[in-house]
Amino acid sequence: RKEVEQDPGPFNVPEGATVAFNCTYSNSASQSFFWYRQDCRKEPKLLMSVYSSGNEDGRFTAQLNRASQYISLLIRDSKLSDSATYLCVVSKYSSASKIIFGSGTRLSIRP
Amino acid sequence: DAGVTQSPTHLIKTRGQHVTLRCSPISGHKSVSWYQQVLGQGPQFIFQYYEKEERGRGNFPDRFSARQFPNYSSELNVNALLLGDSALYLCASSSRDYWDEQFFGPGTRLTVL
Numbered sequence: 297r298k299e300v301e302q303d304p305g306p307f308n309v310p311e312g313a314t315v316a317f318n319c320t321y322s323n324s325a326s327q328s329f330f331w332y333r334q335d336c337r338k339e340p341k342l343l344m345s346v347y348s349s350g351n352e353d354g355r356f357t358a359q360l361n362r363a364s365q366y367i368s369l370l371i372r373d374s375k376l377s378d379s380a381t382y383l384c385v386v387s388k389y390s391s392a393s394k395i396i397f398g399s400g401t402r403l404s405i406r407p
Numbered sequence: 408d409a410g411v412t413q414s415p416t417h418l419i420k421t422r423g424q425h426v427t428l429r430c431s432p433i434s435g436h437k438s439v440s441w442y443q444q445v446l447g448q449g450p451q452f453i454f455q456y457y458e459k460e461e462r463g464r465g466n467f468p469d470r471f472s473a474r475q476f477p478n479y480s481s482e483l484n485v486n487a488l489l490l491g492d493s494a495l496y497l498c499a500s501s502s503r504d505y506w507d508e509q510f511f512g513p514g515t516r517l518t519v520l
Binding site: 327340341345387388394396397 | 508
């Protein structure tokens with residue numbers, strides 16, 4: 297079983313739709329969680345950090361469920377520019393620091 | 408301000424050779440991490456350095472090594488290259504020693520023939 301699992305997609309949704317991705321992780325000791333966005337042939341960029349209380353940034357909402365060990369990303373009123381691969385990231389900082397990226401979920405927004 | 412820079416952008420090597428990849432972090436950032444990304448997968452963590460000390464290591468063989476210099480730039484070295492080492496190698500910098508927002512460079516595309 298992978299330590300971080302994401303639905304690879306692709307998700308193909310019309311502009312203006314709401315779309316949600318989930319990501320599950322296996323290590324209950326994980327401490328920090330992020331969503332990164334990666335455009336085709338570009339480097340990943342931080343979309344948002346994910347906090348236990350949930351957090352929102354404009355059209356984007358991230359949630360963390362520690363009990364069930366998953367994080368989610370909700371995109372409302374999707375735009376063509378949201379088309380990208382979304383990477384779930386789980387990390388643990390200790391004497392042996394570790395960070396794991398999921399394989400990514402591809403999202404394609406159609407006009 | 409300049410972002411994270413990496414050199415070279417592309418590299419072609421043959422099996423058994425050695426390669427050195429370089430990374431300069433954002434000014435003021437003391438943490439540098441290295442990742443390997445193959446097509447269709449997310450980046451895989453190789454190393455993290457903070458203040459010239461190794462803070463974390465992923466599941467990569469000893470052929471992979473890295474170091475961080477006093478100016479916080481970093482090198483990733485790979486010995487005895489295998490075909491499977493062909494990938495995009497990404498460097499990321501951050502200002503803190505724990506996992507926080509990372510800023511990625513454009514990567515070095517390594518092809519091993």
